[in-house]
Amino acid sequence: MLTTLEGVYRDGRIELKSLxxxxxxxxxxxxxFIEDTTVELAARGIDxxxxxxxxxxxxxxxxxxxxxxxxxxxNYDAAKSQL
Numbered sequence: 001m002l003t004t005l006e007g008v009y010r011d012g013r014i015e016l017k018s019l020x021x022x023x024x025x026x027x028x029x030x031x032x033f034i035e036d037t038t039v040e041l042a043a044r045g046i047d048x049x050x051x052x053x054x055x056x057x058x059x060x061x062x063x064x065x066x067x068x069x070x071x072x073x074x075n076y077d078a079a080k081s082q083l
Contacts, residue, residue: 009033
C-alpha cells in the first residue's frame, strides 16, 4: 500500500500537514524532498492578463514538452559541456 502525504522539513524533522488514519505505527517510510519551483510572475513584471495570454499561446507545446523524449534537454548545458 502506498500513502502520500504532504509536509515540510523544519529543524531536522518532517512535519506532516495531516496525519494518516490508516497507517500502522513503526511503518517504514521513504521521504522525497521536492524543490519549490514556484515562479512569482508579478516580481517579473507579468500581470494576470499577460500570464493568461502566455499560457494560452504556449499550450500547444505542452504535449511536446511533457513527452519522455524531451527529458534529454533537462540538463542540456551540462551534457553539452562534457562533449
